[in-house]
Each structure stands twice: as C-alpha cells, then as structure tokens.
Amino acid sequence: MNRTVRIWLFAIGALAIGTCLVIAFVGMPSFGSTFHPYRDMAIRAAVHHATANAVGSVNFDQRSLDTLGEEIILLASVVGVAALLRPAGDERESGPSPHARVLEPTRLLGYVMLPLVLVIGADVVTHGHVTPGGGFQGGVVVASGVHLLYVAGSYRALERLRPIPLFEAGEALGAAAFACIGIVGVVSASAFLLNTIGQGSFGGLFSAGTIPLLNGAVGLEVASGIIVLIAKFLDQAILLGGRGP
C-alpha cells in the first residue's frame, strides 16, 4: 500500500483508539485518589523484610522473577547488537580522525568528573535498598561515567582502558550471580529467589536480606552490558567508518 493509503488507514485507527482511550480514562479512579490496594500490600511486605526502599523491595523481593526476566532481555539484546554489528568481511579499519582535538577545559572537567561519577554510581548500586537507586540506575551511571574518558580524551584512550572481553565476562557473571542467588533460595527454603538470609535492622546498610546482593549483580550486569553495547556502536561509527558511495 502506498504512503497516502497508509496514513489514512492510521488516521481512522487512531480516531477509534483515541475514542476508546477517552471512554476508559473517564471511568478510571480519579487522578491522585487514595484507592491503591497493591500499595497497601506491597508496603506491608517491604516493612516485613526490613527494606526501606519499597520500590527496591518490589523489584528484588516480591517480583524478583520478573526482574530476572528483564535482566535476561537486556543480556539478549546486547548479544543481538554484538551479533548485528560484527565487522563485515569487506569493511576496512579507517581509524579515528587525527584532526579531532579536545578543548582543555573539557579535558580537565572530564578527568575530574570521571572518578566522581564512578564512585557515585557504585554508591547508588550499593545503597539501593535504603535510598532511591539500585542496580539498574547505578549500572547506567557507571556505564555513562566510563565514556567520559571518550569525551575528555581520545577514542584510543577509551579503547586501552576498556577491555571488551572483560566487560562481556562481567555481564554474563552478573546474570549468573542473580540466578545463583535465586537457587540459594531454593536450596535453603524451597522457593526460587526467596529472601532467606538475615534481614538486619530497618534502614541500615546490612538490611533487607538478599536485596543488596541482587542489586550488586544487576548493577554489574547492566553496567557491563551498556558498555559493550556502546562499544559496538562506537566501533562501527568511528573505527570502521563507512564504505564509500
């Protein structure tokens, strides 16, 4: 079908869906109401397992199987990107442009911020059960921080300090650690990913049982996965360049 027919067909469909959406929204509980039954149950379960961050408790304690599934989706899509962006047989390495110069203030800012961002990322990962944060957020912060090296320095510097096989192994290790912690739950109390080890005191660093360990595993996996992902794209755009027209 050509473009005009496609757009008209979409317009009719969008009108129908829009009408259904408005009818549904009018019948929903009003914005900001106090009727949240799942919230009542989730908060009670979070406090029972001494977890100050209720969102982390839902992610890693009450619905931890879903989080394992999401982690595997992330792993699979990074593998897919790595497979799709393999250098083709006839692509030549053209290397980064030698004319790229970085301004001195950018370089200074990058080198000062790099260790700061890495430490902040590690802090967000380890304190995921007491403050907002956790493995997913901290992992992305660490991965973004590593690429400050590319912004402030050169692509060659990034290549030297970012060995790809190490991060590929780190990603697999993170995913496996999550599953192994779950199996410990099976072995000790017959439920996969059950929060069985000591709960500690509410709000302390060593509280909430297995949640800090799961946060660490997810943080490792997300950080390594995103570093590998961006590395594949950087290789394609900078190292391999493109074939001529």
Added chain:
Amino acid sequence: MSIYGYLVAGALLLMGSAGIVASRNLVHSVVCLAVAQAGTYVLLLSVGYQRHSPAPVFGSTSAPTKRVVDPVVQAMCLTDIVVSATITSLLLALAIQIAKRHRTINPDELGALRG
C-alpha cells in the same frame, strides 16, 4: 480536569505511532517509538499517584506508613526504562545493517522484496 494526566499519556502514545507511520527515515521512526513508550510510563505513574503523599522510600526521618505513592507501578517503570533503551539500540543496529545492505533507510523504498 483530573484526567489530564491520562490524556497526556494517550496523546504521547498516538503521537509516537503517528510519527512511526508517517516517517521517511528508519532512525526517526525508532525515536518516535521511544516517545510512544514514554506514554506508557506516564500512564502507569499517573495511576499510582496519590495527592499530598511522599515517595515510597522510608528513612530515618520518615517512619513506614501506608500514605505513600504506589511502589508497584514505579518498580514496573524503572526496569522497563533501562531495558527498552537496549531494545532501541537493537533496532538502531538493525537500521545500520539495512543501510549497509540496501543503501537507503527510507521505509517506502525498502518495501519490495528483491528477487
């Protein structure tokens, strides 16, 4: 006007879909998909919101209480955001491969199967 939040979510979804349908560039349509996904996050968080209630994180100054915003929808949104970023990257890698093979990323020119 208490359904404004839900209407914004529905509008984002439909705008993103319109962008995908009317797009002339595969990379543009992938970014419009990200806008449509953002519509679902806005809807989920609007459903979980409660007026005059703090975030569902307790600390030394806030004792555990049930008068907080819903943590279940927040947990759903936060993992979804990170995972959908990697899925977006997968779609962009597909776009790169299509550009290499077919020399064009205009969806209208990619329709026919090559025989």
Added chain:
Amino acid sequence: MTVVVALALTLVLLAGAAVVLTHEPSRQAITLSVFGLALSVLFLVLQAPDVALSQLAVGTVVVPLVVMLTVSKVRGGR
C-alpha cells in the same frame, strides 16, 4: 491536580510533539535529550525518584548517544 503537575505534564506533551515533528535524526537526538529531561522532571513531581533517576541516566545519555552514532554511521556509509 496541582499547578506543578499540570505544568510538567504540558511540558512533556510539548517536548514529545517536538521529537515527533523533528524529521532530521541528528537533530532529533537533541530534542530526545530534552524530552528525557522533561520526563525526569515529571517523574520527580509525581513522587517517583527511582524512575526519575533511571530516565535521567538512560534518556539523556545513552539513547541520544546511540542515535548520534547510528546517524554518523549511516550517513558515512552512503
């Protein structure tokens, strides 16, 4: 619905429209970054700091970077 929430929702709507209406992908990466920032502000106003943190890191850094690298690769190869 307070003024702040309504304002944040309107900002998100406008930023989303801007992303869809920008046809050039290299410019869309910048508008996508602004859209990610508007979304983070909205999530913060809706009392969701975890989600705001996630969206800030992902939507302002990772996705625009990957979009820019894709545009650079696709344009360089044609």
